[in-house]
Amino acid sequence: xxxxxxxxxxxxxxxxxTYSDALDDLFRLVYWIxxxxxxxxxxxxxxxxxxxxxxxxxxxxxHHGNNVVEFVWTLAPTxxxxxxxxxxxxxxxxxxxSSRLPLPDIEIDVVGQAFNWHARYPGADGIxxxxxxxxxxxxxxxxxxxxxxxxxxxxxxTGEFNLxxxxxxxxxxxxxxxxxxxxxxxxxxxxxxxPGSWIDVWFNGTKPGKYELACAELxxxxxxxxxxxxxxxxxxxxxxxxxxxxxxxxxxxxxxxxSTSSETAVPSTAQQAAASSTAH
Amino acid sequence: MSAASTYAEHADTLTHDAHSHVxxxxxxxxxxxxxxxxxxxxxxxxxxxxxxFLLVGGAFALFIRWQLAYPxxxxxxxxxxxxxxxxxxxxxxxxxxxQLVTMHATIMIFFVIIPLATGAFANFCIPxxxxxxxxxxxxxxxxxxxxxxxxxxxxxxxxFVEGGAAASGWTSYPPLSAxxxxxxxxxxxxxxxGFSSILGGMNYLATVLNxxxxxxxxxxxxxxxxxxxxxxxxxxxxxxxxxxxxxxxxVDQVFHAGIFIPENLLTPTGGLYPSGAHVGAxxxxxxxxxxxxxxxxxxxAVYIMILPVMGVVSDVLAxxxxxxxxxxxxxVFAIMAIAFLGFVVWGHHMFLSGMSPLLGTTFMLSTIVxxxxxxxxxxxxxxxxxKGNIHxxxxxxxxxxxxxxxxxxxxxxxxxAIGPIDVYIHDTYFIVAHIHYVLFGxxxxxxxxxxxxxxxxxxxxxxxxxxxxFHFALTFITFNLCFFPxxxxxxxxxxxxxHDPYVxxxxxxxxxINQFITVFxxxxxxxxxxxxxxxxxxxxxxxxxxxxxxxANTLEWAAPxxxxxxxxxRDITVYRAPYEYASPESKRDYxxxxxxxxYIEKEKTVSVS
Numbered sequence: 001x002x003x004x005x006x007x008x009x010x011x012x013x014x015x016x017x018t019y020s021d022a023l024d025d026l027f028r029l030v031y032w033i034x035x036x037x038x039x040x041x042x043x044x045x046x047x048x049x050x051x052x053x054x055x056x057x058x059x060x061x062x063h064h065g066n067n068v069v070e071f072v073w074t075l076a077p078t079x080x081x082x083x084x085x086x087x088x089x090x091x092x093x094x095x096x097x098s099s100r101l102p103l104p105d106i107e108i109d110v111v112g113q114a115f116n117w118h119a120r121y122p123g124a125d126g127i128x129x130x131x132x133x134x135x136x137x138x139x140x141x142x143x144x145x146x147x148x149x150x151x152x153x154x155x156x157x158t159g160e161f162n163l164x165x166x167x168x169x170x171x172x173x174x175x176x177x178x179x180x181x182x183x184x185x186x187x188x189x190x191x192x193x194x195p196g197s198w199i200d201v202w203f204n205g206t207k208p209g210k211y212e213l214a215c216a217e218l219x220x221x222x223x224x225x226x227x228x229x230x231x232x233x234x235x236x237x238x239x240x241x242x243x244x245x246x247x248x249x250x251x252x253x254x255x256x257x258x259s260t261s262s263e264t265a266v267p268s269t270a271q272q273a274a275a276s277s278t279a280h
Numbered sequence: 281m282s283a284a285s286t287y288a289e290h291a292d293t294l295t296h297d298a299h300s301h302v303x304x305x306x307x308x309x310x311x312x313x314x315x316x317x318x319x320x321x322x323x324x325x326x327x328x329x330x331x332x333f334l335l336v337g338g339a340f341a342l343f344i345r346w347q348l349a350y351p352x353x354x355x356x357x358x359x360x361x362x363x364x365x366x367x368x369x370x371x372x373x374x375x376x377x378x379q380l381v382t383m384h385a386t387i388m389i390f391f392v393i394i395p396l397a398t399g400a401f402a403n404f405c406i407p408x409x410x411x412x413x414x415x416x417x418x419x420x421x422x423x424x425x426x427x428x429x430x431x432x433x434x435x436x437x438x439x440f441v442e443g444g445a446a447a448s449g450w451t452s453y454p455p456l457s458a459x460x461x462x463x464x465x466x467x468x469x470x471x472x473x474g475f476s477s478i479l480g481g482m483n484y485l486a487t488v489l490n491x492x493x494x495x496x497x498x499x500x501x502x503x504x505x506x507x508x509x510x511x512x513x514x515x516x517x518x519x520x521x522x523x524x525x526x527x528x529x530x531v532d533q534v535f536h537a538g539i540f541i542p543e544n545l546l547t548p549t550g551g552l553y554p555s556g557a558h559v560g561a562x563x564x565x566x567x568x569x570x571x572x573x574x575x576x577x578x579x580x581a582v583y584i585m586i587l588p589v590m591g592v593v594s595d596v597l598a599x600x601x602x603x604x605x606x607x608x609x610x611x612v613f614a615i616m617a618i619a620f621l622g623f624v625v626w627g628h629h630m631f632l633s634g635m636s637p638l639l640g641t642t643f644m645l646s647t648i649v650x651x652x653x654x655x656x657x658x659x660x661x662x663x664x665x666x667k668g669n670i671h672x673x674x675x676x677x678x679x680x681x682x683x684x685x686x687x688x689x690x691x692x693x694x695x696x697a698i699g700p701i702d703v704y705i706h707d708t709y710f711i712v713a714h715i716h717y718v719l720f721g722x723x724x725x726x727x728x729x730x731x732x733x734x735x736x737x738x739x740x741x742x743x744x745x746x747x748x749x750f751h752f753a754l755t756f757i758t759f760n761l762c763f764f765p766x767x768x769x770x771x772x773x774x775x776x777x778x779h780d781p782y783v784x785x786x787x788x789x790x791x792x793i794n795q796f797i798t799v800f801x802x803x804x805x806x807x808x809x810x811x812x813x814x815x816x817x818x819x820x821x822x823x824x825x826x827x828x829x830x831x832a833n834t835l836e837w838a839a840p841x842x843x844x845x846x847x848x849x850r851d852i853t854v855y856r857a858p859y860e861y862a863s864p865e866s867k868r869d870y871x872x873x874x875x876x877x878x879y880i881e882k883e884k885t886v887s888v889s
Binding site for chain 1 (some may be wrong): 315373374375377378381445448449453455456471473542543544545546547564565566567568601602603604605606607608610624632633634637638640644645648649651652655656658659660662663665666667668670671672680683684687688691692694695697698699700701703704706708711764767768769770771772773777778779780782783784785786792793845859861862864
């Protein structure tokens with residue numbers, strides 16, 4: 001399945017996001033410009049080495065340079081590289097500018113924790129509950145606000161996540177311990193997960209399948225194994241999966257409500273937050 | 281009668297002469313060889329310590345390569361000797377692996393390339409090339425060297441403490457780097473080596489500005505000196521920022537100040553970081569601040585490593601092409617432009633750090649513009665060998681090899697300068713390939729060029745040319761076969777700093793390429809034994825060097841073959857620019873800076889004390 005080639009363009013993993021083709025095209029453009037400059041310089045170098053090698057009777061000329069030539073070879077790369085930068089800026093805006101973030105079809109929270117990825121889905125009400133770092137504990141990684149009713153039905157998953165195909169996904173990304181980097185090679189997207197900040201990442205997957213999620217920022221000895229899996233599913237499959245998760249969460253909440261005393265049904269997250277604040 | 285015939289007086293520059301001891305007075309062994317203030321001895325000390333650290337850092341690289349090619353298999357030869365905290369059954373453990381990548385880069389950058397480029401070459405070349413007896417501040421110079429081994433051993437001592445050496449990459453990003461004894465030792469070491477840089481830089485600036493030989497204008501300086509001069513400005517302005525970043529990180533490590541640690545953060549073991557308790561709700565530090573401080577120094581540091589080498593390559597090419605530098609002033613201005621732009625591009629290391637994407641656009645444009653002065657330099661080098669008379673010696677081959685590989689490193693830099701492309705290749709093997717093309721293919725080939733070029737003046741002996749050429753050829757071939765394929769697996773998405781890539785399905789097919797790379801990494805390591813052998817063998821058995829073996833124009837070749845303390849055995853006055861090769865004024869194809877033109881009356885000379 002794997003053929004060796006000196007052409008690095010053959011090594012891209014299959015692209016499966018709406019912008020992966022455009023980003024690969026940009027890479028190809030820069031690649032071919034680089035190949036042209038590379039050949040220009042190396043061929044010139046080799047020709048000069050052969051042509052002006054020392055041999056009996058051969059002499060160098062007395063020459064200190066030429067300002068016109070200097071001007072030309074200053075201007076040419078300036079125009080080329082500045083043009084390339086300005087041209088590329090559009091794709092940068094598409095991928096990263098918050099002002100260009102598409103309207104989300106689905107929003108999830110993702111946090112990195114050495115050495116796992118965790119995701120939070122909105123649950124039955126379709127709304128992610130409020131969160132704040134002060135509520136964070138080892139049991140409540142997302143710092144879900146225990147007083148916000150929207151947070152009660154939120155679903156937290158670790159390692160393997162499902163998302164619908166052809167939908168704008170917005171990931172609110174953070175970390176609970178050290179820096180991580182959320183890297184989906186097939187989607188051509190990468191973003192550092194920074195503790196203390198929530199950063200928006202968006203993508204829209206075009207082809208159902210299982211894709212690997214990697215950590216790309218050194219986060220400790222288990223960094224290499226901080227692997228996750230993203231299942232990109234059809235709408236129908238995703239809805240079924242989501243319904244099953246919602247039902248399971250409901251069952252858990254009901255069981256918790258039954259086990260706590262009948263007069264006050266304190267949610268588990270609030271209990272933990274209270275416990276941790278007294279521990280402080 | 282042509283003016284040229286009266287230049288016969290400099291024929292003596294070709295004669296062999298005995299070791300000179302100008303200005304030499306008897307000093308104790310310790311003052312002469314250990315706590316010496318002679319810039320040449322200090323240069324050799326920098327050279328020795330850097331070559332030692334080069335071997336250590338190279339060995340670490342081979343451990344890393346072994347693990348990537350054959351994960352879980354015992355390291356050959358040394359595996360069984362390493363303690364169980366580092367290896368299990370002789371194979372690299374994940375924690376040890378992260379220490380190895382951290383220490384490999386830390387050693388190579390802070391204890392090999394920077395001390396070689398700005399320690400060894402600046403010390404050896406600046407006083408000799410500007411025609412003076414020593415540095416402006418010889419004692420400061422001595423301190424600047426002795427900080428390096430102390431700092432290096434401090435950083436390396438991490439291997440012997442609980443938890444092991446620093447393991448958060450050479451960038452040492454908090455929060456990961458904010459705990460652990462190894463990280464504290466790393467910070468202390470970097471702080472010390474930073475002061476070595478600052479002291480060195482101040483000294484080089486003072487020396488170039490105040491101690492140039494009579495008649496030497498700034499535009500009579502060889503490009504090596506120009507490059508070192510501008511580099512010194514970078515060191516003096518940039519390194520304090522690194523030192524402040526290190527100091528703040530230390531405050532976080534020891535006093536839990538929470539400067540870089542946000543509120544209510546979990547430790548890797550699941551507890552809370554102590555800082556949260558002190559800062560209070562709503563407070564907290566910002567990890568990205570450290571990255572700004574770090575890269576504000578560490579991007580210019582890339583130029584601290586490459587600019588001096590660009591100067592060396594310029595001098596070597598002019599000498600061996602027997603031709604003046606094409607566009608000398610353009611070269612000087614390009615160095616200045618690179619240095620200036622070097623201070624406004626640090627954000628390209630942080631495209632994905634969570635910094636505002638608006639800043640990403642700014643840094644993308646400033647970064648890509650830095651390709652312009654770099655291109656100017658490449659074109660001018662080509663212009664220099666154009667219609668030259670190229671002699672193929674070990675220094676000139678290394679200099680030509682530098683151009684060939686630097687072009688690859690420069691072009692791969694353009695990919696990462698472009699933000700949207702960087703999104704994908706950031707922190708992959710593409711950047712690993714890039715940095716090695718710049719710092720090994722670039723800086724190290726240039727350093728080899730300089731080392732062979734000045735070896736005769738440093739040690740008074742000629743190195744073995746055949747061995748030198750073999751060393752170059754083997755290094756050049758193995759270097760490219762080792763590092764070029766890293767671009768390819770980088771495009772394949774192969775992350776850097778991962779202990780076992782084959783945890784990922786999409787990286788499994790790359791194992792054969794990793795093995796290919798490892799084979800050539802080992803061969804490249806072995807090829808360096810030729811350098812070590814040549815270096816040591818020639819010290820004892822090398823042919824005695826003439827005063828000016830390369831028939832070069834710059835002032836160091838006016839000094840005796842093996843200059844003693846005080847350097848010059850004659851008065852030095854500079855009469856012309858440094859690259860008067862093939863000048864119609866002279867019958868020979870070179871015309872040194874110190875040769876008095878016939879139309880100037882011989883002046884009364886005062887002998888040097």
